[in-house]
Amino acid sequence: MxxxxxxxxxxxxxxxxxxxxxxxxxxxxxxxxxxxxxxxxxxxxxxxxxxxxxxxxxxxxxxxxxxxxxxxxxxxxxxxxxxxxxxxxxxxxxxxxxxxxxxxxxxxxxxxxxxxxLARARELWVMRRPASEPLPPVEVPDGLTVRGFHAAPGPQADTDRDAVLAVNAAAFAHHPEQGSLDAHGFVERTAEPWWDPSGLILAHDEEGLAGFHWTKQHSPQLGEVYVVGIAPRAQGRGLGRLLTLAGLHHLHERGVGEVHLYVESDNHAAVHTYSRLGFTHAAADTHVQYRRA
Missing domain, CATH: 3.40.630.30 (Gcn5-related N-acetyltransferase (GNAT))
Incomplete structure (x- = not known):
């Protein structure tokens, strides 16, 4: 063929x-x-x-x-x-x-x-949350600003891109897929139909980008918590929950009926955070990676 x-x-x-x-x-x-x-x-x-x-x-x-x-x-x-x-x-x-x-x-x-x-090596869970469940408000602490990615191409968008890639590389240094995202991969994703600059939510403090939440809207009914990345220096401050909430509000404002996300089954801290925000996992929503040494 x-x-x-x-x-x-x-x-x-x-x-x-x-x-x-x-x-x-x-x-x-x-x-x-x-x-x-x-x-x-x-x-x-x-x-x-x-x-x-x-x-x-x-x-x-x-x-x-x-x-x-x-x-x-x-x-x-x-x-x-x-x-x-x-x-x-x-x-x-x-x-x-x-x-x-x-x-x-x-x-x-x-x-x-x-x-x-091939041995069973990893389990990736899909967790889901209906948009009908009310969300707690986003409370941004002093010293932190939350905004969307700069929409217009140019130096500001380039600065945002480079900052996102740097935080992503640091936050996912040991992740076999997400940690490899580079400028070429970023451009490929921003060329996809689902790309929405306002859906890439950035949190800045006095040192620069502290974390981001990249959301997706697959259809009018379905949204996704695509990537939540927190700079190692900013971890332990509750930014993961804050940015996840900000992204959920963004997707709910666009009228989605459900939001899903992917998380490693053994990432207990992340599973706990998402569970407290109303996400649940069904056994059928499990992806398995098999590996041959």
């Missing part, structure tokens, strides 16, 4: 999964990489290629491997016939370190992981 054919197949499978009420099988980083760089640096397998090599079944599905990261998905209508097993056999044949996400903790993904020696 040509690159264009593979990309079209990936789109069809993603649409089939979400139409069936499932999570998108690709995370944001994978989607942005395909949008901006296509299949550059990606090895791709499709059911037709896997079937030709192994004599296995064919259908709608894909496996994409970039460095040590694997994404694999099969359209709901084509599951149960060995399509996923054939793709996994191809994509996992090469030994070495590898990670793969199951967006929804699917039993089939669990079985494939066990078969190929």
């Amino acid at each position: 040509s690159d264009d054919d593979v990309l079209a197949l990936v789109t069809r499978v993603r649409e089939a999964c979400t139409a069936a009420g499932e999570n998108d099988p690709l995370d944001e980083a994978a989607v942005l990489a395909l949008e901006h760089r296509g299949l550059d640096g990606v090895r791709a397998w499709t059911p037709s290629s896997a079937g030709e090599s192994t004599g296995g079944p064919t259908g709608e599905g894909f496996a994409l491997r970039r460095d040590t990261e694997l994404d694999l998905a099969v359209a709901p209508a084509d599951r149960g016939a060995g399509v996923g097993a054939g793709l996994a056999a191809q994509a996992l044949a090469e030994p070495g370190p590898l990670t793969a996400w199951s967006h929804g903790d699917h039993p089939a993904a669990r079985a494939l992981a066990e078969r190929h020696g």
